[in-house]
Amino acid sequence: MKTPVSHLLRAAALTAVLGGTALFVHAANEVTGAGASFPAPLYGKWADSYHKATGVKVNYQSIGSGAGIKQITARTVDFGATDMPLRPEVLARDGLVQFPTVIGGVVPVVNVQGVAPGQMRLTGPVLADIYLAKITKWNDKAIADLNPGLSLPNADIAVVRRADGSGTTFLFTNYLSKVSEEWRTRVGEGTAVQWPTGLGGKGNEGVSAFLQRIPNSIGYVEYIYAKQNKQSHTLLRNAAGNFVAPDDTSFKAASADADWGRAAFGEILTNQAGKDAWPITGATFILMHRLQDKPAQGAAALRFFEWAYQNGDRTAQELEYVPLPDSLVRKIQASWADIKDGAGRPVFSGK
Helix, strand or coil, X not given: XXXXXXXXXXXXXHHHHHCCHHHHHHHCCEEEEEECCCCHHHHHHHHHHHHHHHCCEEEEEEXXXXXXXXXXXXXXXXXXXXXXXXCHHHHHHHCEEEEEEEEEEEEEEEECCCCCCCCCEEXXXXXXXXXXXXXXXXXXXXXXXXXXXXXXXXXXXXXXXXXXXXXXXXXXXXXXHHHCHHHHHHCCCCCCCCCCCCEEECHHHHHHHHHHHCCCEEEEEEHHHHHHCCCXXXXXXXCXXXXXXXXXXXXXXXXXXXXXXXXXXXXXXXXXXXXXXXXXXXEEEEEEECECCCHHHHHHHHHHHHHHHHHCHHHHHHCCCEECCHHXXXXXXXXXXXXXXXXXXXXXCCC
């Protein structure tokens, strides 16, 4: 007597569950994620290569860190993404784990006629005063003194900032809070703040678009957006007193002394002391639920990031992100044992 097909299918499903965590991934051919626009260009490239290599689709929505945190908390995506690491108590409250993927930089960009990329110099306090609406003209003495050979117009500064909850904004405002006491006390830091001035754009994409259209504007974006859109980034004076340019070398210098042993990998890399360090450097993070109600989806998401750590460094470097050191990747992969199914088993073994 032949066994009914439905019985065979149920038996196969049971075998997959009982046979170990590595089999979870075969049940999931699509993974969803949402959040930070900071790493979106890289995640898009990784997802395309991963689909070609494995047939598994990774759909990532660039909606900002704040929205990404909300979506993973509500379990509407398999992973969230944020450039602002969550505190251990917040992770514990919401049942989440977090781990970094790459390191990059946030850069001030300007649209001032005749000013080429890397030609204008700024300091943290001057940048803060522009966003505090204390410096309102491009030929203000504070800017002119930093740029004696630059022809600056007697024109109003058009300030552009993020309108949505954003990890890019967190890194930017965290930096300003470290270099300007007035900014720290009046505005502070976060994915969203009460801006004293400025026109809001949604996502790094929206800020870049405003900057391209508005003469005499200044904004802040993740470096790859400035590079891809051929926008004029500024130099910034770092904590060591040196004017530095944003690139993978200065991002790497900022992360050289990072203490990744902190709880939940929550390291913040702004205003680091290295002589070549870019002042607004940060890691970007993935958020997942510690207890997976859909273990196959959790396993598939982790398999994607395992693949990215093993195969994605070259793509990251081409986009001028900094890959994580191997020692940190090993710590991250070990931490995945805390991501479990309802029976208390890790959803992903890495085998």
